[in-house]
Amino acid sequence: MALAIKYSHLVGCLKNKNMKIKNICCIGAGYVGGPTMAVIASKCPDINITIVDINKQRIDAWNGPLDKLPIYEPGLSEIVGQTRDKNLFFSTNIDAAIKNSEMIFISVNTPTKTYGEGKGFASDLTFIENCARQIAAVAKNNKIIVEKSTLPVRTAEKIKEVLESNSDVEFEVLSNPEFLAEGTAVSDLLHPDRVLIGGEETPSGQKALNTLAEIYQQWVPEDKVLKTNVWSSELSKLAANAMLAQRISSINSLSALCEKSGASIKEVSRAIGMDSRIGSKFLNASVGFGGSCFQKDILNLVYLCRFYGLDEVASYWLGVIEINDYQKDRFSSKILLELNNTVNQKKIALLGWAFKKDTNDTRESAAIYVADKLLDEGALISVFDPMVSEKQIHDDLIYLWKSKDLSDTKMKDKLSRIEVFSTHLQAVKDSFAVAVLTEWDEFKEYNWSEIQDSMYKPAKIFDGRNILMGNKSIINYYPIG
Ligand code: UDX
Numbered sequence: 001m002a003l004a005i006k007y008s009h010l011v012g013c014l015k016n017k018n019m020k021i022k023n024i025c026c027i028g029a030g031y032v033g034g035p036t037m038a039v040i041a042s043k044c045p046d047i048n049i050t051i052v053d054i055n056k057q058r059i060d061a062w063n064g065p066l067d068k069l070p071i072y073e074p075g076l077s078e079i080v081g082q083t084r085d086k087n088l089f090f091s092t093n094i095d096a097a098i099k100n101s102e103m104i105f106i107s108v109n110t111p112t113k114t115y116g117e118g119k120g121f122a123s124d125l126t127f128i129e130n131c132a133r134q135i136a137a138v139a140k141n142n143k144i145i146v147e148k149s150t151l152p153v154r155t156a157e158k159i160k161e162v163l164e165s166n167s168d169v170e171f172e173v174l175s176n177p178e179f180l181a182e183g184t185a186v187s188d189l190l191h192p193d194r195v196l197i198g199g200e201e202t203p204s205g206q207k208a209l210n211t212l213a214e215i216y217q218q219w220v221p222e223d224k225v226l227k228t229n230v231w232s233s234e235l236s237k238l239a240a241n242a243m244l245a246q247r248i249s250s251i252n253s254l255s256a257l258c259e260k261s262g263a264s265i266k267e268v269s270r271a272i273g274m275d276s277r278i279g280s281k282f283l284n285a286s287v288g289f290g291g292s293c294f295q296k297d298i299l300n301l302v303y304l305c306r307f308y309g310l311d312e313v314a315s316y317w318l319g320v321i322e323i324n325d326y327q328k329d330r331f332s333s334k335i336l337l338e339l340n341n342t343v344n345q346k347k348i349a350l351l352g353w354a355f356k357k358d359t360n361d362t363r364e365s366a367a368i369y370v371a372d373k374l375l376d377e378g379a380l381i382s383v384f385d386p387m388v389s390e391k392q393i394h395d396d397l398i399y400l401w402k403s404k405d406l407s408d409t410k411m412k413d414k415l416s417r418i419e420v421f422s423t424h425l426q427a428v429k430d431s432f433a434v435a436v437l438t439e440w441d442e443f444k445e446y447n448w449s450e451i452q453d454s455m456y457k458p459a460k461i462f463d464g465r466n467i468l469m470g471n472k473s474i475i476n477y478y479p480i481g
């Protein structure tokens, strides 16, 4: 008790002496760095924020027309429009931004390793380490470093080690994981369920933690700003994503049972979600979850568990990914089966390529895997997505094929059978089947009679998002579950 009082007294005293942050640098102008810094800039007009990136094209796009920002998020262009060149800047001059800032956010990508120890599971920390080395080389005065990228537990410790062994200035490393979901990033940042900050349990660590907390408290109620130790913060991010993904795999596994047993997954989902102990969110059965986080974070968790010899725990979480792969495969197989297992040279239209609606992000999107399996069967694939470019679709497939060591000839053949259209009517015309893979709102508004009229008969509609359920004009309808 005495210790607790002393500790809170110490933290209270330190709170009064927080550093004043005037300049923030954010390394990485991606899906996390861009929206997060834009919202901080809009809520903290006294702080100058510079977002830097090694990718010049991306920075040029952030500095370009507001309707062509590199990332599409509802509400983002408005916020960037209000703050850009006032207290929000985009630059490729990374050294200058590091030098001028008291606080540096690291928001670079941490893909799953494709080589060496931990291949296929552990996060590749090359980009993070490069940032730490650059900061150490350039920094002339003390800095607070904030890890924003999702990282394996104990990365903060490694960042600190790199910083301190390469520089004489003092660094505090905080973990401040991002919980925003794409498509709702701006609203998630403006009204977060919580903000989590992990810091070292030392006076200087707590001071840094409170300095960052004060920034968020400009718009987030104090009781929603959680302060923990660094390891808890790092693990909480992985755990939150694993638990969310687990709910989707759970409902998707039940969707397979529904299809066999005659139960309806929509009804089951509603019935179980009304139990307040379970809750209704993240219980929508789908063709499978995608996105840059869920799979990567679970693989990371699996790697971590195995590292500590917790093989049973590792297998448990791996099951979430296995069910997700099963679901994507099951959906593609159903299309094949309904087309009599012969899709060679038959046109199949995919509506939606993004991993969810209201984003142009396609990382790990189920569409990539569905398209690949159908191409393997000789199908002609046509795609329409309101936000995703032809180049992105090609890049996604080529990335997958390279990871499978496909020969150039095979890649060329498969690529020649995929066509991307700028309207849904062009994509569906003369197709044998249409598969809805992203839950874009506009898909619900389409004239589905007109679509079916333009297809070969029987015109079959496979709904990987269950958004067309109840549409009486669809004759041959195949939902999930
Ligand atoms: C996720 C976490 O939600 C967020 O907190 C974290 O910061 C990053 O990872 P994100 O991947 O952007 O966010 O989107 P999310 O809304 O979680 O959806 C992930 C995938 O699950 C999408 O493919 C989505 O379509 C799918 N999904 C989601 C379902 O299939 N069913 C659901 O009920 C919910």
Ligand code: ADP
Residues within 6 Å of the ligand: 027, 028, 029, 030, 031, 032, 033, 052, 053, 054, 055, 058, 094, 107, 108, 109, 110, 127, 130, 131, 149, 292
């Ligand atoms: P996330 O979804 O985590 O934001 P993104 O891939 O969208 O991931 O963005 C990460 C950004 O970080 C990319 O634009 C990439 O160019 C940038 N980046 C990676 N390494 C560095 C580095 N060492 N210095 C500056 N920017 C970097």
